[in-house]
Amino acid sequence: xxxxxxxxxxxxxxxxxxxxxxxxIECGQTSLSGFELERTVVLWASFLTGRNMESEIPLKTxxxxxxxxxxxxxxxxxxxxxxxxxxxxxxxxxxxxxxKLLKKFFDEETTTDEYDDVVWKNHEENKNDLFNSIGRSDLxxxxxxxxxxxxxxxxxxxxxxxxxxxELEKIAREVRSSSDDFVLxxxxxxxxxxxxxxxxxxxxFYSANRRLGLNLPKITDFYGxxxxxxxxxxx
Amino acid sequence: MEDYLTNLERKSISxxxxxxxQFKNLxxxxxxxxxxxxxxxxxxKAFFGKVPFPVIHIDTGRKFPEIYEFRNKVAEEWNLDLxxxxxxxxxxxxxxxxxxxxxCCTQLKTEALKSLIREREFDAxxxxxxxxxxxxxxxxxxxxxxxxxxxxxxxxQPAEMWDLYVKPSEDFSHMRVHxxxxxxxxxxxQYVQREGLPINPLYFAKDGKRYRSLGCMPxxxxxxxNASTIDEIVxxxxxxxxxxxxxxxxDKERAYMMQKLRSLGYM
Numbered sequence: 001x002x003x004x005x006x007x008x009x010x011x012x013x014x015x016x017x018x019x020x021x022x023x024x025i026e027c028g029q030t031s032l033s034g035f036e037l038e039r040t041v042v043l044w045a046s047f048l049t050g051r052n053m054e055s056e057i058p059l060k061t062x063x064x065x066x067x068x069x070x071x072x073x074x075x076x077x078x079x080x081x082x083x084x085x086x087x088x089x090x091x092x093x094x095x096x097x098x099x100k101l102l103k104k105f106f107d108e109e110t111t112t113d114e115y116d117d118v119v120w121k122n123h124e125e126n127k128n129d130l131f132n133s134i135g136r137s138d139l140x141x142x143x144x145x146x147x148x149x150x151x152x153x154x155x156x157x158x159x160x161x162x163x164x165x166x167e168l169e170k171i172a173r174e175v176r177s178s179s180d181d182f183v184l185x186x187x188x189x190x191x192x193x194x195x196x197x198x199x200x201x202x203x204x205f206y207s208a209n210r211r212l213g214l215n216l217p218k219i220t221d222f223y224g225x226x227x228x229x230x231x232x233x234x235x
Numbered sequence: 236m237e238d239y240l241t242n243l244e245r246k247s248i249s250x251x252x253x254x255x256x257q258f259k260n261l262x263x264x265x266x267x268x269x270x271x272x273x274x275x276x277x278x279x280k281a282f283f284g285k286v287p288f289p290v291i292h293i294d295t296g297r298k299f300p301e302i303y304e305f306r307n308k309v310a311e312e313w314n315l316d317l318x319x320x321x322x323x324x325x326x327x328x329x330x331x332x333x334x335x336x337x338x339c340c341t342q343l344k345t346e347a348l349k350s351l352i353r354e355r356e357f358d359a360x361x362x363x364x365x366x367x368x369x370x371x372x373x374x375x376x377x378x379x380x381x382x383x384x385x386x387x388x389x390x391x392q393p394a395e396m397w398d399l400y401v402k403p404s405e406d407f408s409h410m411r412v413h414x415x416x417x418x419x420x421x422x423x424x425q426y427v428q429r430e431g432l433p434i435n436p437l438y439f440a441k442d443g444k445r446y447r448s449l450g451c452m453p454x455x456x457x458x459x460x461n462a463s464t465i466d467e468i469v470x471x472x473x474x475x476x477x478x479x480x481x482x483x484x485x486d487k488e489r490a491y492m493m494q495k496l497r498s499l500g501y502m
Contacts, residue, residue: 036391039499059500060384103502106493107335152496195488199495 001077001182001229002134002175003141005047005085006168007040008148008198009187009205017165021172022185027207031216032189038200040148041065043188043219045087048072050223057087063095073223074139076230081133083142084126090143094122098149105153112153116160119149127171134178138230144168151191155198176209182229183209186222240426244277247414249398250377251281251361254412257403258359261288262318264348266363267306267435268449273423274363274415276432279313290315291351291360295343296326297451305435312433320351332453337493337502343451345385352409359403359410367419371491376400377416380407386498387411421472428465439463 006022011029014022032038034052041062045053049071057065067087074080074088082089101118104110123146130142147164154160176183190203204219212225255261263278263286265271278286292306310317322330325342332339351357366373374389378400381387393401403410415423427434437446444457445468462468496502 036388037499041500059386062500099501102496103335103337106489106496106502107337109335152492152501194491197488197492199492200499 001139001184001226002179003139003226004172004175004183004185005044005141005143006147006185006187006205007143007145008151008189008191008200009168009185010147010190010192010201011203011205012190013147013161013165014205017162017169019165019169019172021169021176022165022207024172024176024183024185024207024209026210026212026214027185027205028214029190029216030186030204030206031218032202032204033218035202038189038202040145040188041086041090043204044085044143047186047188047219047222048074048085048088050220052220053087063090063092063099066090073226073230074141076227077137077139079137080139081137081141083129083133083140085141085143091122091125094125095145098122098145102152115153116150119146123167130171131174131178134175139226142171144171147187147191151198153197155191156193156196184222184226186219188219240422240429243415243418243422244280244426246417247274247277248281250412250414251278253398253400254359254361254378254410254414255281255287257400258410260355260357261359261361262291262355262357263288263361264363265290265292265306265315266449267292267302267309268363269423269427269434269438270363270365270415270418272309272432272434273426273430274361275313275315276430277414278361286313286315288316289318289355291318291320291348293344293347294319294321295347295451296321297331297343297453299437299449299452299455301435301437302449305433309433318351318355320347322347322350332451336454349383349385357409359412361412361414363415364413365418365420365423366416369490371494375413375416377413379411379413380404381409381411383408389498421469424465424469424472428469434465438468440467 035054039062042054042057045057045067048067065087069075072088074082084091097118101110101115105112105115123144126142126144133140147168150160150164172185185207187205190201190205191198192201263275265275275286275290322343330339330342364372364375366375376392376395379387380401435449437449439445440460440463443459443461445460445462446455447458449455460471462471
C-alpha cells in the first residue's frame with residue numbers, strides 16, 4: 001500500500017487544475033468535525049492512530065511530538081517506510097528551517113523567494129526518499145508539505161499554486177504507474193485565499209485508486225481501513 | 236434624544252462597570268495613545284472622577300520621549316495608580332527590532348505583560364482596541380477570554396446578544412474587556428474634542444507630517460498631514476474615505492495570517 005500525505009491539498013484546487021492522478025477513481029472531502037483547530041501535527045497523528053489526538057498534543061511542543069510505533073497503523077505491517085511523516089518520522093531540522101524562515105518573512109527579514117527555495121529543496125529530498133522506498137516495504141507513506149508551505153504565503157498567486165499542483169500531480173502519476181498497490185492520497189485540511197496568503201480550511205481531501213464508497217469520512221476513519229489492508233496482505 | 240457620542244460613551248461606561256462588578260482584580264492598559272487615553276478617561280467617568288484600579292503602561296524602553304513625558308504628566312493630573320510593565324532582562328540582553336520584530340514585540344510587550352499579570356494576579360484587563368482597526372480585531376468580542384499564553388479562541392466565541400458576556404471562569408487565565416470596541420477612529424477624535432482630553436503632541440502635524448498611531452520609535456512612521464490641532468484632525472478624518480491603516484491593505488491580511496499561523500503553532 002502507498003499513502004501520499006499531502007498537506008493542505010484542496011479539492012477545489014485539484015479540480016481547478018484538473019489533476020486526474022490526484023483525483024484517482026474515488027475522491028472527495030474529509031470532515032474535521034470534532035477538531036477545534038486545523039493543526040497539522042494533530043491531524044496527522046489522528047490519521048495515524050485512528051483517534052482524535054487534539055487534547056494530547058500541546059501547541060507549544062507539537063513539532064517535537066512523536067508517536068510510538070505500536071500506536072500507529074504502521075505496526076500492522078511487516079515492513080514499512082514513513083517518509084517525513086508528522087508526529088512519527090518528521091524531519092525536524094527541515095521543518096524547523098521552514099518555520100524559521102516563515103517567522104523571518106513576517107519580521108520582514110526575508111522574502112518569499114528564499115522561503116520558497118527552502119520548501120522546494122526539502123520537497124525534492126522527500127520525493128527522492130519516497131521513490132527509493134516504493135517496492136521495498138509493505139506500506140510506504142510519503143508526506144509532502146509543499147501545498148501548505150508555499151500556500152501560506154502564496155495561495156493567492158495562481159502561477160505559484162499551479163506549479164505546486166502540477167508537481168503533486170506528477171508525483172501521483174509516477175506513484176500510480178510504478179505499482180498496482182492500493183494508493184491512498186490524503187490531506188489534513190484544505191486552504192483558502194486571504195489576499196495573496198493562504199489560510200487553513202476544514203475541508204480535507206482524500207482519493208483512492210479503487211472504490212471505497214466513502215461519504216465525507218473523518219480523517220480518523222482511515223485507520224481501520226489501512227489496518228485491514230495489512231491483514232489482507234498478510235493472508 | 237441623546238447624541239451619538241453620548242450613546243457610545245454610555246455603552247462603554249456600562250461595559251467598564253460590568254467588568255468591575257464581575258472581576259476581583261481589574262486593570263486598564265494605557266499606551267498613552269488617543270484610544271487608550273479616552274478609555275482611561277471613560278474609566279474615570281464610570282467611577283465619578285477616580286479610576287479605582289491600576290493603570291498599566293507597558294514600557295518597551297523604545298518609546299518616544301514625548302510618550303513618557305505625556306504619561307507622567309497625565310498620571311499625576313488624573314491621580315492614576317500607574318503600574319509599569321517592563322521586561323528589564325530582555326532589555327539588558329539587548330532585545331531590539333534588529334533581532335526580529337516579532338521576537339522584539341513578544342519579549343518587550345507580551346512577556347512584560349504576562350509577567351505583570353502573574354505577579355499582580357490580574358483576572359481582567361481593559362483594552363482600548365477598536366473593531367475598525369483591522370480585520371482580526373473585527374472578530375473581537377467585548378469580553379474576550381485568554382489563556383496563560385494569551386491565546387484567543389476566535390473560532391469559539393459567543394454572540395454577546397442582549398448584553399450577555401462571558402463570565403469569570405477557571406477555564407481561562409484572564410479576561411480582556413474592550414470598552415471602545417464599537418467606536419471608530421473618528422468617534423475617538425470627536426470624543427477627545429468634545430471632552431477636551433489631553434493628547435500626545437506627536438499626533439499633531441509638524442513639517443507636513445504627523446503620527447496617526449503611536450508605538451515604539453523604530454517601528455512607527457508618520458503620515459503626510461497638515462492637521463496640527465484636534466479640530467483639524469477631526470476635519471481631516473471626516474473628509475477622508477481612507478481608513479486608519481490606509482495604504483496598508485496588505486498589513487491586514489499579513490496581520491491576520493501572522494495571528495492565524497501563531498494560533499496553529501507555526502511560529
